[in-house]
Amino acid sequence: MEKIVHRMVDVNGINMHIAELGHGPTVLLIHGFPELWYSWRHQILYLAAHGYHAVAPDLRGYGDTTGPPLDDVTKFTTFQVVGDLxxxxxxxxxxxxxxLVVGHDxxxxxxxxxxxYRPDKVKALVNMSVAYIPRNPKFKPVDGIRAIYGNDHYISRFQEPxxxxxxxxxLGIERALKKFLAYRNPTPPVLPKNLSLEDSPDNPILLPSWLSEGDIAYYTSKYEKTGFTGGLNYYRAMNLNWELSAPWTGAQVKVPAKFIVGEIDLTYNTMGIQDYIHKGGFKKEVPLLEDVIIMEGVGHFLHEEKPDEINQHIDRFFKQFCDDELN
Known part of the structure; x- marks a missing residue:
């Protein structure tokens, strides 16, 4: 870990913290919620050792990246974030x-x-947990989630600033992070109002073998400084993304892609998603989708739970696009 280089980069009007290591074809690693660059620590070391230049940013609103006003949800659409990248x-x-791009959540x-938006920037993609879902012109995503799952669904609960x-x-930042990062359930989190009343600090949260107290301490140290608002704003901008992305209605993702998801990941067990992935819908929207991997018995944070397998999947897929460039 001490080999990883950290620096700040001025991008799109903000100061973005990145962690990087290695020389060769560039692999951009894009984290999810409530993660940070740190979630890619296993992949950074592996990729650098196998001839790649691994780059993992803290996305806007996260970690040591600074600049966007956290009280302005309109600064957290996919257009601003893609602009940063x-x-x-x-x-x-x-x-x-x-x-080369790798994403999770x-x-x-x-x-x-x-x-x-910018296929000219991407050679190939390995994406994890969240399949590409095309824009539905008939309803906004948050409205649809509320209609199907109700007001206690975690995305519904995240909406009010x-x-x-x-x-x-x-509840406590450390305990909240443990609840999210240790979550290993095929059903989406339900967050009743007055969350702390439903939780007893006397009940310890058992961490999985792949997540240490040291890992939690790192995340906690960053979220104690930033709070959760930056990450939550991505959820709060979902309906705005829907409005702004109208010009891409019906557009396909035309980049060579591989998709990996855990069998007990809540995203893989969302209503209708397995039929979409396995019965042709996904391939129709991503025509250059080359492979779909379902990891048996694996949960949402698969790149941390099974880093060796994920690293090999990434390397094998990317090699076909840059074998001549690898050291």
Whole structure:
């Protein structure tokens, strides 16, 4: 870990913290919620050792990245975040180099958008947990989630600024992070109001073998400084993304792609998603989708739970696009 280089990069009007290591074809690693660059620590070391230049930013609103006003949800659409990454690519990659991209959770959503908006910047993509879902012109995403799952679904509960932040603060940042990062359930989290009243601090949260108290301490140290608002704003901008992305209705993602998801990941067990993935819908929307991997018995944070397998999947897929460039 001490080999990883940390620096700040001026992108799109903000100061973005990145962690990077290695030389060779650039691999951009895009994290989700409530993660940070740190979630890619296993992949950074592996990729650098196998001839790649691994770059993992803290996305806007997260970690040591600074600049966007946290009280303005309109600064957290996919357009701003993709704009950050395009600027970052221009600075960390070789001239005119298309980069390799890996995404997870919200990072997967952003990666799909990067490939949709700027396919000229991406050579190939490995995405995890969240499949590409095309824009439905008939209803807004948050409205649809509320209609199907109700007001206690975690995305519904994340919508009102300040409310869930106060509840997380009362619960305790460390405990809130443990609940999210240790979550391993095929059903989506339900967050009843007054969350702390439903939780007893006397009940310890058992961490999985792949997540240490030291890992939690790192995340906690960053979220104690930033709070959760930056990450939550991605959820709060979902309906705004729907409005702004109308020009891409019906557009396909035309970048070579591989998709990996855990069998007990809540995203894989969302209503209708398995039929969409396995019965042709996904391939129709991403025509260059080359492979879909379902990891048996694996949960949401698969790149941390099974880093060796994920690293090999990434390397094998990317090699076909840059074998001549690898050291």
């Amino acid at each position: 395009v600027s970052l690519i221009d600075q960390v990659a070789s001239l005119d180099e298309k980069v 919200w990072g997967a959503i952003i990666a799909w958008c990067l490939c949709l 300040g409310v869930i932040e106060d509840e997380f603060a009362e």
